[in-house]
Amino acid sequence: MSDRLRRIARQWTTFIPxxxxxxxVxxxxxxxxxxxxGVVAVFLAAAVLAAVHHAEVIAHRVGEPFGSLVLAVAVTAIEVALIVTLMAGGPEKNATLARDTVFAAVMITCNGIVGVCLLVTSLRHRIAVYNSEGTGAALATVATLATLSLVLPSFTTSTPGPQFNTTQLTFAAVASVGLYALFVLTQTVRHRDYFLPLTRAGEVIEGDDHADPPTARQALVSLGLLGVALVxxxxxxKVESPTIEKGVAAAGLPSSVVGVVIALLVLLPETIAAVRAARRDRVQTSLNLALGSAMASIGLTIPAVAIASVFLSGPLVLGLDPTHMVLLALTMIVGTLTVVPGRSTPLQGGVHLSILAAYLVLAANP
Structure with a gap:
């Protein structure tokens, strides 16, 4: 292989997006x-890996928790655009799309990503260490946003069915934006040290001691390529979704399984980045990614669909069914018990993964 080809091979994360x-297109x-x-699936996987690489470059440049925030917001913003686009294509058919996607994101992040990262770190280092103040604040915000946006619609009486009326939907949208903005301010300015990785002795880790940070130019290039890769x-x-829908229908599974599969694909960049951080014993970074993604998914999706509902016909169903409410409550209770000590063993990781498994089983066989 010539030197030119070797350079191209080393820079695949640049041209793959x-x-x-x-x-x-x-x-x-x-x-x-x-x-x-099949070709689309290969490029989808390659774009995921490229997105993870560029997110890590940015995170190394700006430091935590800004790096986690960049990836979480970027992925969620594009996910929201996809949801609104699909809703516009078939309002009646996609009445529950926003609810199903947001709830899938919450379950995948709060149980799947959290569980895998706790398990990876605790198996390699006996216990996983993280900051209970920052992680607890993030979990409390996720619980509040999920309850206001996904649980309350099932109990309101102004509108038939698990839906908000205009006033209630406006409140949920404003509350979602306000709480998310307040959390970002807390995470990045007022109490940034609560969201930084910890050593085994409980000391805060500033920066990355494994390599020199990239230059500002390299970080800006990675930021642009991250956006391209995530799009x-x-x-x-979305291109793969018709094939997924046909496969789900052929298997006799509920149509909601399609949303779960797409959510898994969209969250792949964050999942891989979180697991890589966990392998380096940076569990706090992993938790920032997981809970930040769940929070951004609710905090950005609900206001977006509230605005879109003004222009779209058809119902907007946000309320969860009783089975999903039970799983959400269990997730928050177990998450609280996991977070409070600031340390976890493989058991806690296994418990979170079992809740995710229950969600997936019930999604396929309600």
């Missing part, structure tokens, strides 16, 4: 053959 975006809105479906990830996931 652009190629994935070109593939998205070529396939968007079209019915694609089986062979091209490609979410867009290609």
């Amino acid at each position: 652009a190629l994935a975006l070109l593939l998205l 070529a396939t968007w809105g079209r019915s694609i053959p089986a062979v091209l479906v 490609a990830v979410v867009g290609l996931a």
